[in-house]
Amino acid sequence: MKVAAIIGSVRKESYNLNLARHMQKRYAGRLDIDIVTLNEVEMYNQDIEAVPPTGAQSVIDKVKQADAVLWVTPEYNGSISGVLHNTIDWLSRGEKVLVGKPSMIAGASMGLLGTVKAQMHLRDILFAPGVNSPLLPGNEVYVGVAHEKFNAQGELTHEPTIAFLDQVVNNFIEWHGRHSKGFN
Numbered sequence: 001m002k003v004a005a006i007i008g009s010v011r012k013e014s015y016n017l018n019l020a021r022h023m024q025k026r027y028a029g030r031l032d033i034d035i036v037t038l039n040e041v042e043m044y045n046q047d048i049e050a051v052p053p054t055g056a057q058s059v060i061d062k063v064k065q066a067d068a069v070l071w072v073t074p075e076y077n078g079s080i081s082g083v084l085h086n087t088i089d090w091l092s093r094g095e096k097v098l099v100g101k102p103s104m105i106a107g108a109s110m111g112l113l114g115t116v117k118a119q120m121h122l123r124d125i126l127f128a129p130g131v132n133s134p135l136l137p138g139n140e141v142y143v144g145v146a147h148e149k150f151n152a153q154g155e156l157t158h159e160p161t162i163a164f165l166d167q168v169v170n171n172f173i174e175w176h177g178r179h180s181k182g183f184n
Contacts, residue, residue, distance in 0.1 A: 001176060002032045004066035006059070008073040008084035008107075008118075010039045015108035015146040016072040018154040023070070023106075026162075027169055033070065036062050044089035056090040064097045068176060069133065071126075073107040075118035085125070092130040102179070103133040104172050106141035106165075108149075114142030136175045139168045 005020045017035070024033040040055035052060060063069060073080050091098050105122055107115025119140060126133040141164070143149060149158035156162060 001030075001067045001173065002065065003034065003068045003070050004036050004062045005033050005070040005072055006036045006063075006084070006087065007038065008071065008081045010037065010081075010083055013154055014074065015110075015143070015150060016074050016106075018150055019106060019108045019143060019146075019156065020070070020072045021154070022156040022162075023165065023169070026165075030173060031169070034062055034066065038083045038087050041083065041087050041090065044086050044093070046093075049090075049093045052090060052094065056087075059087055060091060060095065060097055063091055063101065064095065066101070067180070068102045068104065068172075069098070071103060071105045071122060073105065073115055073118050073122055075107065075109050075111070075115040078117040079121045080118045080125070084122075088125055088131065092128070096130055098126070098131045098133045101133050102176055103135050104139070104141075104168070105135065106143070106168075108143035108146040110145065110147045112144045114144035114146075116140075116142050134179070136168075136172050139171050141165065141168055 007017050007020055009016045020035050042053045042055050105119050109115050149161055151157050
């Protein structure tokens with residue numbers, strides 16, 4: 001299954017980027033994860049949505065070609081990052097490439113609750129008209145206290161978190177397989 005992993009942080013070594021890298025490496029035999037960074041995505045502008053600029057079009061194309069989307073979100077002020085929201089604006093307009101595209105959400109932060117508030121907001125956004133991306137229910141990945149779960153090289157080393165991710169990824173693959181014909 002080809003998965004576009006959209007990283008909601010533009011920080012060079014963000015915990016969320018490292019989480020996506022961990023998943024890309026660990027599940028390489030089962031998921032083809034393409035890490036999609038948002039550093040080059042231009043600000044959404046309805047005046048140019050019919051012909052998106054290069055950065056936005058690149059993300060649109062990657063999501064269009066994927067079988068599913070993995071959203072890896074930080075939490076900024078209790079919500080998703082501006083760059084992530086901007087990208088969703090591009091993805092939900094024009095071709096509306098998210099409609100019917102199955103999604104999974106994960107996130108890491110140094111706080112105790114991980115990215116629980118950001119993920120709640122992201123879920124609301126993904127259910128909005130024009131987005132309408134189905135989500136695997138009951139498999140939230142909130143990596144809290146991330147600074148204690150990743151080593152200095154950015155590798156996820158916390159075994160209970162790794163075991164939980166294994167379970168969630170298994171659930172996602174099974175859910176996608178059962179419902180893939182009904183997503184679009």
